[in-house]
Amino acid sequence: MNMKKNDKGKWEVRLSLGIDARGKRVQKYLSASTKQELRAKVSAFEQAYANGEIATSIHERRKTYTVTDLLDEYFEVHTPSLSINTRRNYRSLITCITKHLGTHDINRLTARHLESYLSMLEKEKGMKTSSVNLRIVLFRAAFDYARQAGYTKNDAPMFLKRRKETKTKRNLWTVDELVRFLDTAREHSPYWVTFVLLAMTGARRNEVKALTWDCVHLDEGYVHINKSIAQLTAAQRHESRTGKLHQFTPPKTKRNRDVYLDAGTMSELRRWRVEQAELLLRFGEKPEDDLVCTTPFGKYLNDTLLRTEYRRICTRVGLTPMRIHDFRHMHATILLNNDTNIKVIQERLGHTSIATTMNIYSHVTEAKQKDAANAFRLQIDREKKRNVQ
Template sequence: MKIKEITKKDGTKVYRINVYLGVDSLTGKQVRSSVTAKSRKMCETKAHQAINNFISNGSTIAREKVIFNTFDKLALSWFESYKLTVKSNSIRVTNNYLKVYLLPELGVYRVDRITPMLLQEIVNKWAKNANTAKIINGKRERGKCKDYKLLLNLIKRILDYGMQLGAITDNPALKVFPPKLKTRAIKKIKYFDNSELKKFLCYLDTLELTPDNVRRTTLYRFLIATGLRVGEALALSWYDIDFNEQTVIINKTIVQTLTERDKIQKSAKTRESNRIVSLDSNTSTLLKNWKKVQNKRTLSLVDTLIFSYENHNYTYAREIQILTKHFASACVPNIGFHGFRHTHASLLMNNDVNPKEIQIRLGHADYAITMNTYSHLAKDKKKDTAEKFSNILKAL
């Protein structure tokens, strides 16, 4: 940097330097500034300060530096922007992570005082809690989740947001490494084997034909026959069913929100979950019979949710309570609603259905998800493979 000595009209001397600050991150233009001081040393100091101020403001002069006194204010500002880019269920989950984990640990800290060591200690504590927490019915205690890597990623995203706004100059979370999650007991997939499924279906046939029982029996059989997620099924309306082609369009899902208005999310869980699923004749007939009960044997031109009755839309929380009672009455294992989906996949696997077709039918984003989740359920096929290998050897 070349410093010029300038003599003013009153004879006093000052020193001036033209400083190249860098390329503006918002406009893409080069930014220069002029610094004046009473001494060469002071001039150099001011020049370095100008460069540092430019960088700390997000490498831009197009806006003023944004100041967040504490992490919670930065996090909540980030969350407002985040909510505009994701679906309702992601908003709900992230809001829970913020309230239960991030803000209690970091909320009161000044953003510029958050260090890699502080974050590492917090992540280590989360990891220790996850590795030592009691697991009851497949779930850890509240506040001791195993998703501490995801929590760290949220911190990184929040601090990146702070850097973009010029609130901080670097991201300390980038220097933090999450400990490995210890392998606990392998999570067993809950599903009905053939005998259990037959027992449950026979139990459903014994129920009194009240509207509530017919609706739930139709729902249970529908889930077993299609492999849909229960949230996808509860969001279906009659317009989604094509009885002529015997297909159902899945492009919505129920989410757990506080407001009835936002209950149905106008898109499925993932992009691949938006799909068309074929129905078998028995399931198609089952739906037609339920529609007659729902409409009280009258013709209705109004589109309604398939699994509703008398304008009442049932919640997941209520439905799982009733389902649990039915499992107990039928003397079968409690596999939950998702167990119907696993049962559907197991049946297809054991009956030589192409795994790629199963992936599409279930709406999995990746073929590997289908194989890693369900391939071991094809117990009958393993026996067949052993027999086939034995026959191959005999034929040599």
């Protein structure tokens, strides 16, 4: 097995699987960012092939190789190393595509077919530009894999042009609206601590839901974020054989971090720990995985429950709901507006680089740049007046 780096800096390998029904040699092409990742892909593919889960030839399946065949195989070969949530999103995306194009022969699929499909999504379904571009990227990658594997010479997706994406303005709440929401949640919601942590830590939703009590340092005044949580589908639960609705995963950027909190929030966490213990005692339940954010029965708080409760509180307060992820953006924006060092914000949010933070919150930093320019001019003018006098 000869692994080598290609011109794009990726590691690649061709696997020979024998001869097909027409006497032609059958090969599989695999690629990855690192040699170690490629070895893992090869191992996973060989195991699936040995178990008969992957056909050795397009002619062994059917006379034509359809879009469904291609996307299913591409998914099995290229996604084993991805996170559970990313794999689920890929599978959902492929399911949506195959509903419309699944039966098409990949050798007869034209750019016109693809453009017609994408235009339908944009005009009739009102799909966002970013979602349309995601499909274009998947088409290109899958057909590139098919060409290198010798399944087709069709390069129709390469003629698709990515749509120009425009940044949409985030409709964040004001600080007063955030305060009203949190006050109402504390008084009327059994999930109030989840919303408090979303607002006060700036952590991602699944990082907050994954927080366990051993990572809450009440005396030192910080929480240690070292994991995320993935909600499993029915098939994934069956495969895991644990019966659980969730599974712990590393944080999105693989960066563990300590997020310090104010004394008031730490006091609320102490109060919640007592309340949670009393609820579990009342219902005779044991806490699931020692999670901080749970249902009153100590169970995993799934996304449906969280979203339903979030909308209920918004209705009670009279607020237009923003995305739950926007608690994170509000956290960063409030800190930036209060002149918090951008490096500190990057560390709190868990971004891999400070450039990521500055790019996401460029609208805030631009305003700060203008303030800095005005402050500099004001100082120069003062000095001029002093010299004249």
